[in-house]
Amino acid sequence: MKRWLFAPVPRGRVAAFRTLVYLFVVADLTVVTPWVRTHADVPGDLYQPLLVGRLLPLPTPTPLLVHAIFWVLVVVSLAAATGRAPRALGWTVFALYFEWMVIAMSYGKVDHDRFGFLVALAVLPTVGRARHGDATPTEAGGWALRVTQIAVVCTYFLAAFAKLRFGGVDWLWSSVLARAIIRRGTDFADLIAQVPYLLIAAQVGIVAFELLSPLIFVLRGRWRYAGIAFFYAFHLFTYAAITISFAPHLIAMTSFLPLEKVRPIEWLRSRRADRATTAPLSG
Numbered sequence: 001m002k003r004w005l006f007a008p009v010p011r012g013r014v015a016a017f018r019t020l021v022y023l024f025v026v027a028d029l030t031v032v033t034p035w036v037r038t039h040a041d042v043p044g045d046l047y048q049p050l051l052v053g054r055l056l057p058l059p060t061p062t063p064l065l066v067h068a069i070f071w072v073l074v075v076v077s078l079a080a081a082t083g084r085a086p087r088a089l090g091w092t093v094f095a096l097y098f099e100w101m102v103i104a105m106s107y108g109k110v111d112h113d114r115f116g117f118l119v120a121l122a123v124l125p126t127v128g129r130a131r132h133g134d135a136t137p138t139e140a141g142g143w144a145l146r147v148t149q150i151a152v153v154c155t156y157f158l159a160a161f162a163k164l165r166f167g168g169v170d171w172l173w174s175s176v177l178a179r180a181i182i183r184r185g186t187d188f189a190d191l192i193a194q195v196p197y198l199l200i201a202a203q204v205g206i207v208a209f210e211l212l213s214p215l216i217f218v219l220r221g222r223w224r225y226a227g228i229a230f231f232y233a234f235h236l237f238t239y240a241a242i243t244i245s246f247a248p249h250l251i252a253m254t255s256f257l258p259l260e261k262v263r264p265i266e267w268l269r270s271r272r273a274d275r276a277t278t279a280p281l282s283g
Helices: 011-032 034-041 051-055 063-081 086-104 115-126 139-167 169-173 176-184 187-193 198-217 221-242 247-256 264-278
Strands: none
Touching (some): 011 063, 011 086, 011 247, 086 115, 115 139, 169 198, 176 198, 176 221
């Protein structure tokens, strides 16, 4: 178990994952869920903090608090994406984003697509320095990515557990997807809804997929990448049908991928060098 949890990975993979995660924090605040910032104008009486917000306890959001967290988190996340001061900046991003999520989810709406992403933010500061392109193996980085992977899979498995716990087996034959399509369905969803029993089959397939998701850890090599591709395809289908994106979860799921092989800066440099060598001489 220890060898599995701490299986080393290249430091370059951790560096790429870290940059992607911290840049997404900025994208999340400004593009994906900008509505969180509007809670600055919501009366404090409507704030019903999550359990963790009551235990710590965390302050009731005010305009000053919400706007301060927003701007500090944007600046610190951009700095953390560079890889500098990975522990100090990393812990700061985690603490601020954690509070941001408490503010977001304490008004009656709780999303479960943030679990893996929050775990990633919590474990990345433990790795320390890691440079892009560095092939040196790191057990600390392997542990951080493995824990994130476990959180990603738990998101699926516990979702199935919740469905069966609160809806029972009857959830499989219910009208959950039909109601979702009525509320927020797309033209694509309207097409598939016309096929008899297809929505019921989809609900059975969703629960089966979520219950079997831990098998991704048994797969190796190309089979594992095929499994991850299926995970992404599942979310693409979900978004196409009922416009639920699971964006932070999809970012956390890149912990399964060999991100160190994606070298955009070096690719741009090589492209520039190729253009310089092939450019015709002037004069």
